[in-house]
Amino acid sequence: MNQNPRKHRRREPYFESQPGDPTPLTIRVSRRVLFSDADPMGVLWHGRYPAFFESAAAELHRTCGLGYLDFHNAGIQAPIVQLHVDYIAPARLEEEVTIQVSLHWNDAARIDTEYTILRKDGDLVARGYTVQLFTSALTAEPLLTPPAFVEASRRAWRSGRFAALQ
16 A cells, blocks of 8 residues: 555644634744754654744743743643644754644633644644643642633733734
């Protein structure tokens, strides 16, 4: 059987939008595959993809008032409880890729983030997602409702303040 596995990979978003949800917030960040990122074959090592995701997510979250310092100052943590990567094609040593990161709306005490890594020519390298849950920094207990600064960010999102990211 001579099938191209890339044709059969998931193309739809990992997170479903509900009626009335705002459009996901999205940015693109460029990054080069460094020597420290590559495996002995000269391709991006599979364990480095989450670091590429993270670098883009940190930029997006900071732009929306959901940066690491915002969480730290509020005494809140947001550990990753799910991480998924679909590896499509290798990124090679010294290759510059673009990481597209999208924050998806969720009313719960969590952050849903989706990632796409693309080559300069637009070819797909990888896709994936993370789910983070809010916990108290003091007790590590899960929070049942989003913290106030997250709600403020969500209000700004709904009001259109982040329209340039949609």
